[in-house]
Amino acid sequence: MGDRRITDHPILDFDEGEVIHFTFDGKPMEGREGDTIASALHANGVKVLGYHFKTKRPRGFYCAIGNCSACLMIVNGKSNVRTCTEPLLPGMVVEKQLDRGVPDDV
Amino acid sequence: MMYDIDLVVIGGGPAGLMAANTATEAGAEVLLLERDGHLGGQLVKQTHKFFGSEKQHASVRGIDISTMLGDRLDSFGERATVWKNATAIGFYEDGVITVDHDGIYKKVKPKRVVVATGASEKFLSFPNNDLPGIYGAGAVQTMMNVYGIRPGHRVLMIGAGNIGLIVSYQLMQAGVSVAAIVEGLPQIGGYAVHAGKVRRAGVPILTSHTILRADGKESVERATIARIDRTWNAIPGTEKTIECDVICISVGLTPLAELLWQAGCEMRYIPSLGGSVPLRNNCLETTVKGVYVAGDVTGIEEASAAMVEGHLAGLEAAASLGFKGDRYSEERKDCMEQLAALRSGPTAEKIRTGLACAECL
Amino acid sequence: MLINTGVPTREQIERRLPSPERRARGPYAMVECFQEIPCNPCSTSCPFDAILPMGDINEIPMIDHDRCTGCGVCASVCPGLAIFIIDESVGDGTASVTIPYEFRPLPEKGETVRAVNREGCVIGDAIVTRVLLSKKTKTPLVTIRVSDGLVHEVRFFNLIDDKAVSDATSLKRKEEPITVDSACASDDDEIILCRCEGITLRTIRDLIREGYTTVDEIKRISRAGMGACQARTCGPLIAAEIARMTGQPISEIQPSAHRAPVKPMPIEFFLGGDSE
Structure with missing residues (x-):
């Protein structure tokens, strides 16, 4: 899935940032420094970020800038994280969200 | 605690950066709130060369304009404070703005506000x-x-x-x-x-x-x-x-005006400007005294117009606090002329009609 | 027409051409900007003042071909990439076109490429004679040589193995018209208006028929617009649907009330607060 990363661009220079390891639904994945959670998932070919709690339809991001909230996921056990703007950090445990989300300490 | 400051600019895109730069230069103490982790708003993804004239950095790519404006704000040092990862989540009628700054709840009560929150993308039904x-x-x-x-x-x-x-x-x-x-x-x-x-x-x-x-x-x-x-x-x-x-x-944008509704600004639905926009006077001040607007939140236009509006709103907000330099009149006139030029062609006809309805104060 | 197709007419092009004498004399700029838009870098950048100053920045650029040397500065600054340098003075049955080309990979001098017209169709072959890079504008200018009969048609080129670009041109011809079951195509149950709360167009239409005719009423009864995005995505669509079904002008449909906070926040956030 490495072909999703742009390496040669006429205007922009993309530095090969440090590799960041994280997991998605238990699967180990690699992102790059500078990624958001959603961009790293997309680079790994993951478009489905969860399923709607009511309609059960697959859910992906729409705006990618923190407006639409279609990208909410569970990150390190915490629900409703806006993954399109949340920076990816080493060791993050990212999971699809299937419900409205629950408070972390319940 | 409650933060007291001359001017809060909400949004660090082309309009907000210009407003913050202009007001700081005029002598006001400015706090800029940017929802993202970096300044520039949507300029950071504009890899194409801009239209317009030299004054709006024509032929320079949006990404480079973003850096130029951000560097200028940096150069003011302590006179301009920037909170990144800071979302203004509420704007109350007593003038208090509540902020989520890196997960911490903060309250700000500025003397003047420039709302430059931009727009969001429209969705389509099929x-x-x-x-x-x-x-x-x-x-x-x-x-x-x-x-x-x-x-x-x-x-x-x-x-x-x-x-x-x-x-x-x-x-x-x-x-x-x-x-x-x-x-x-x-x-x-x-x-x-x-x-x-x-x-x-x-x-x-x-x-x-x-x-x-x-x-x-x-x-x-x-x-x-x-x-x-x-x-x-x-x-x-x-x-x-x-x-x-x-x-x-890509079926258009709509102004991101929630904070203006909350503040009690009078709004009007103007289709050619993308949705509900604040009524304002020719200083870009809304019906709520001390609340100024600039950029796409005033109606959807090109980023070049957003920068000039930001300049004007920053200039006027600072002037209303007494920070009025020798060049105030000249700068104001220049902004008006630039806006008129950007909006004078046939491709801007809809914008002109829309603005005539919004600039009625 | 230009505004229907994005391609200028032959007449528009011909009116821009300099005199035959000037064309035979050496390279010249061909400014293919036919619409009044607020933009003037071509005229302010010309080192020879050949592109006349614009009183109003919306003016269409006018060029004095006696001053123009075909240097290409305007072609590299034009934000619309609408200026080409044409050289018909070679006299060996070929002519050259210089094209602002912001793609990767760049061709090499001497390489054969496919010459493409303004509509994206391949109309012949061309040889790359120069690749000029600019650190400042980051818009490379690529000069290609074509047979002189094609010089007023060719405005782009495809690399011979350029997958991305050739895909775009070839695949469009693969589209086979198919018939869709029209009942299925208008299935309101598959149209989601409020993504956050998962509310379909059918639900919204049923509610409007039942007499819920403001965005706020629909929000209270169905939760549409009450979710995580706070109606940023669905609000305009619901208002438009009310307008369509009730016949009211959309300007009279009030959006739902906007209250703080603009995004959902956990209660503990409000209990915190800073004490700097």
């Missing part, structure tokens, strides 16, 4: 419009130009306004193929030169066409489009299936 792989055009631009990630292999673009045309071109620059650009109107809405760039690179622009539906198991696999008649109904027999893994929606 069957399976929520399938993963259906993205706003701006989202695709962010993925490619900020994070360096191709959104897919083959894209169908909905909308032939400037954003639809520019993003189609940028997709090709990133090595993604664009199957077609579909536009409901009988003519192309964006600049002809942008249309020319994508046409010669092999992308058909299908005017008087619409998307009927998207299909795919877990994400987009294909779209069905059709020609439409004058009443926007699909003409039977003209349906076509297009294989694609991304559908990009």
Whole structure:
């Protein structure tokens, strides 16, 4: 899935940032420094970020800038994280969200 | 604690940065709130060269303008404070603004406010419009130009306004193929030169066409489009299936004006400006005294106009606090002239009609 | 027409051509900007003042071909990439076109490429004679040589193995018209208006028929617009649907009330607060 990363661009220079390891639904994945959670998932070919709690339809991001909230996921056990703007950090445990989300300490 | 300050600018895009720069330069103490982790707003993904004249940095790419404006704000040192990862979440009638700053709840009570919150992308209704792989055009631009990630292999673009045309071109620059650009109107809405760039690179622009539906198991696999008649109904027999893994929606923007509603500003729905916009006077002050506006939140326009509006709003907000330099009148006149020039051509006719309804104070 | 197709007419092009004498004399700029838009870098950048100053920045650029040397500065600054340098003075049955080309990979000097017209169709072959890079504008200018009969048609080129671009041109011809079951194409149950709360167009239409005709009423009864995005995505669509079904002008449909906070926040956030 490495072909999703742009390496040669006429205007922009993309530095090969440090590799960041994280997991998605238990699967180990690699992102790059500078990624958001959603961009790293997309680079790994993951478009489905969860399923709607009511309609059960697959859910992906729409705006990618923190407006639409279609990208909410569970990150390190915490629900409703806006993954399109949340920076990816080493060791993050990212999971699809299937419900409205629950408070972390319940 | 309650933060007391001369001026709060909400939004660090082209309008907000210009407002903060101008007001700080005039002598005001400024706090800029930026929701993202970096300044520039949507400039950070504009890899194309801007239109306009030298004063609005014409022929410079948006990404480079973003750096220039941010560096200028930095150069003021302590006189301008920037809170990044800071979302203004409430604007109360007593003038208090509540902020989520890096997860910490803060309250600010400024003497003046410039709201430069920009816009959000409109959505479109068609069957399976929520399938993963259906993205706003701006989202695709962010993925490619900020994070360096191709959104897919083959894209169908909905909308032939400037954003639809520019993003189609940028997709090709990133090595993604664009199957077609579909536009409901009988003519192309964006600049002809942008249309020319994508046409010669092999992308058909299908005017008087619409998307009927998207299909795919877990994400987009294909779209069905059709020609439409004058009443926007699909003409039977003209349906076509297009294989694609991304559908990009570029059907316009709408001002992100929640904070203005909360503050009690009088608003008016003006279709040609993208939605509900604040009424304001020729200093860009709204019906709530001390609350100024600039950029797309005043009505959707090009970023060049947003920068000039930011300049004007920053200048006026500072002047109303007594920070009025020798060049105040000159600068004000210059801003007005630049805005008039940017809005004087035939492509800006709708904007002019809309503004006439919004600038009525 | 240009505004329907994005491609200028032959007449528009011909009116821009300099005199035959000037064309025979050496390279010249061909400014293919036919619409009044607020933009003037071509005229302010010309080192020879050949592109006349614009009183109003919306003016269409006018060029004095006696001053123009075909240097290409305007072609590299034009934000619309709408200026080409044409040289018909070679006299050996070929002519050259210089094209602003912002794609990767770049061709090499001497390489054969496919010559493409303004509509994206391949109309012949061309040889790359120069690739000029600019650090400042980041818009490379690529000069290609074509047979002189094609010089007023060719405005782009495809690399011979350029997958991305050739895909875009070839795949459009693969589209086979198909018929869709029209009942299925208008299935309101598959149209989601409010993504956050998962509310379909059918639900919204049923509610409007039942007499819920303001965005706020629909929000209270169905939760549409009450979710995580706070109606940013669905609000305009619901208002448009009310307008369409009730016949009211959309300007009279009030959006739902906007209250703080603009995004959902956990209660503990409000209990915190800073004490700097």
